[in-house]
Amino acid sequence: VIGQAAARHVLARADAAMNRLYGWRFNPLYHSGAIAAAMFLILLVTGLYLVFFYRISAPYPSVVRLAAQPWLGAWIRSVHRYASDATIFAVAVHAFRMFAQNRTWGPRALAWITGLLLVAVVLVCGWTGYVMVWDVQGQVLAQAGARLFDALPIFSEPIGRSFVGERRLPDAFFFLNLFVHIAVPIGLGLLLWLHVSRVARPGLLPPRGLLWGGTALLIALALAWPAPLGPAADLLRLPPRAPYDVLYAFWLPAAQVWPGWAFFAATLGASGAVLLVPVWAKPVPSRRPAPSVVDERLCTGCEQCFLDCPYEAIAMIERTDPKGHGGRPTLVAHVDATRCVSCGICAGSCAPMGVGPPGRTGRDQLRRVEQFVRERQPDADEVIAIVCDRAVPADQTLEGATLYPVTCAGSLHSSVVEYFTRKGVGGVLIAACPPRDCWNREGPKWLEQRLYHEREAELQARVDRRRVRLAYATAGSAAELRAAVAAFRADLQALDRPRGEAEVDLIAACEPAEGS
Numbered sequence: 075v076i077g078q079a080a081a082r083h084v085l086a087r088a089d090a091a092m093n094r095l096y097g098w099r100f101n102p103l104y105h106s107g108a109i110a111a112a113m114f115l116i117l118l119v120t121g122l123y124l125v126f127f128y129r130i131s132a133p134y135p136s137v138v139r140l141a142a143q144p145w146l147g148a149w150i151r152s153v154h155r156y157a158s159d160a161t162i163f164a165v166a167v168h169a170f171r172m173f174a175q176n177r178t179w180g181p182r183a184l185a186w187i188t189g190l191l192l193v194a195v196v197l198v199c200g201w202t203g204y205v206m207v208w209d210v211q212g213q214v215l216a217q218a219g220a221r222l223f224d225a226l227p228i229f230s231e232p233i234g235r236s237f238v239g240e241r242r243l244p245d246a247f248f249f250l251n252l253f254v255h256i257a258v259p260i261g262l263g264l265l266l267w268l269h270v271s272r273v274a275r276p277g278l279l280p281p282r283g284l285l286w287g288g289t290a291l292l293i294a295l296a297l298a299w300p301a302p303l304g305p306a307a308d309l310l311r312l313p314p315r316a317p318y319d320v321l322y323a324f325w326l327p328a329a330q331v332w333p334g335w336a337f338f339a340a341t342l343g344a345s346g347a348v349l350l351v352p353v354w355a356k357p358v359p360s361r362r363p364a365p366s367v368v369d370e371r372l373c374t375g376c377e378q379c380f381l382d383c384p385y386e387a388i389a390m391i392e393r394t395d396p397k398g399h400g401g402r403p404t405l406v407a408h409v410d411a412t413r414c415v416s417c418g419i420c421a422g423s424c425a426p427m428g429v430g431p432p433g434r435t436g437r438d439q440l441r442r443v444e445q446f447v448r449e450r451q452p453d454a455d456e457v458i459a460i461v462c463d464r465a466v467p468a469d470q471t472l473e474g475a476t477l478y479p480v481t482c483a484g485s486l487h488s489s490v491v492e493y494f495t496r497k498g499v500g501g502v503l504i505a506a507c508p509p510r511d512c513w514n515r516e517g518p519k520w521l522e523q524r525l526y527h528e529r530e531a532e533l534q535a536r537v538d539r540r541r542v543r544l545a546y547a548t549a550g551s552a553a554e555l556r557a558a559v560a561a562f563r564a565d566l567q568a569l570d571r572p573r574g575e576a577e578v579d580l581i582a583a584c585e586p587a588e589g590s
């Protein structure tokens with residue numbers, strides 16, 4: 075897709091740089107969606123304070139009084155202003171990230187489209203917020219808005235006339251503006267709920283350190299540089315030069331110069347192109363990964379895939395064929411193909427290997443690893459690096475290790491790791507994306523728990539954990555991954571030479587026992 079490869083390259087560089095600065099746990103780029111949601115909370119809290127002091131009958135003087143309050147007013151107003159700017163930054167990074175990672179189409183299209191609506195709502199909020207202040211910037215924004223409205227066949231009297239001349243603007247205007255500024259965030263809350271309605275356990279808040287660190291930064295900024303306030307609006311004079319917030323007033327030059335219809339045509343065209351990303355970014359049917367399928371003969375109804383699916387695409391339903399699993403009427407997993415993004419994480423969840431996208435189930439993974447070992451005959455000195463193909467590009471080599479790419483480290487069935495170790499390879503290093511950067515949301519989180527915390531479909535206790543290592547890697551951090559391999563090799567040196575088993579048949583161990 076045009077631009078996506080370049081966007082991925084930029085993102086990989088930026089992520090790697092931020093990881094070096096903050097570490098992957100606190101990399102703000104990974105938490106951009108959650109940061110936007112957290113800013114929304116900060117805006118609500120600070121807005122609630124500000125609204126007590128705002129007067130629709132004397133808007134500008136009430137803001138001047140607020141800005142002059144030495145203890146709370148001055149900095150709460152500034153935090154409100156800076157948090158609204160931070161929202162735009164965070165949303166831009168978040169949307170860019172989703173675009174670069176092609177998380178836009180299929181079941182994710184709803185999030186994409188509601189995301190764009192959220193942006194529109196945020197911009198309207200910013201616009202009405204600045205008009206509320208009724209300084210020069212507010213006046214210019216209101217006049218530009220009125221001019222645009224007048225281009226639409228809505229009002230019989232042009233409303234732009236209200237903004238010129240001697241007549242004072244009616245209180246009703248400021249009331250309506252305030253009403254929109256407060257009502258719109260309620261719509262924003264509803265939209266946000268819809269936005270994350272297809273993801274399980276949405277991360278709506280960034281990690282605590284980032285949340286408090288970010289809040290402290292906003293407060294420090296507000297104390298050091300209180301938000302500017304322009305000269306009072308004056309409808310009798312041409313507006314003087316005043317500071318504008320480019321993040322919210324970027325459309326002003328076009329709105330002031332272009333005819334209304336041209337402005338609307340450009341806005342509609344640009345929004346339409348972005349809105350249609352889920353259509354044009356969708357792979358052709360032959361390249362589209364198929365949704366997961368459940369093999370009801372193997373499913374024991376354990377519910378693990380239902381618990382692990384990051385997209386709530388699995389439901390547990392009554393078996394229609396009670397004889398299907400040893401004659402016991404139980405539940406069986408059922409995949410809703412319209413919600414499944416084909417991430418394969420359920421394949422890693424299912425101990426009996428009964429679910430997963432076609433060709434990527436636990437059974438398929440075991441067949442692949444058997445063939446790999448048969449053909450390559452890895453020896454006791456070899457380190458196998460099972461790498462997520464998002465973290466390590468397919469054309470890359472890795473010094474000191476043999477690459478074994480998988481589509482998501484979270485989809486890896488632990489029996490693949492067991493197979494490698496029982497066949498006597500020196501060690502298995504699994505390189506996954508950092509947990510908050512998983513393109514499938516929760517892959518590395520479940521992988522880590524399956525390897526080290528006995529989450530169901532766990533790596534068996536008999537596997538020597540000293541020969542298994544988990545590393546987090548990103549496309550832009552090849553050097554760090556090389557260092558992780560070198561450190562792992564050095565640790566492996568201290569161990570005895572592993573002895574491989576001639577026959578390892580893990581698939582047979584997973585067959586349901588006859589008549590059980």
Ligand code: HEM
Nearest residue numbers: 107108110111165169172177185186189190192276277278
């Ligand atoms: C106020 C604005 C926004 C907020 C607060 C927000 C917040 C979030 C949050 C918290 C998630 C869940 C992340 C997770 O737990 O994995 C999410 C998912 C998502 N967002 Fe946004 N978002 C906003 C705007 C946007 C925009 C503008 C777009 C793109 C046009 C977008 C696209 C998406 C997509 C596609 C997902 C789903 C990711 C997936 O399913 O893998 N969002 N958003």
Ligand code: SF4
Nearest residue numbers: 373374376377379424
């Ligand atoms: S994890 Fe496997 S066995 Fe358990 S419910 Fe899902 S498909 Fe069935």
Ligand code: SF4
Nearest residue numbers: 383414415417418420
């Ligand atoms: S592949 Fe499995 S885990 Fe991933 S969305 Fe589909 S059902 Fe859920």
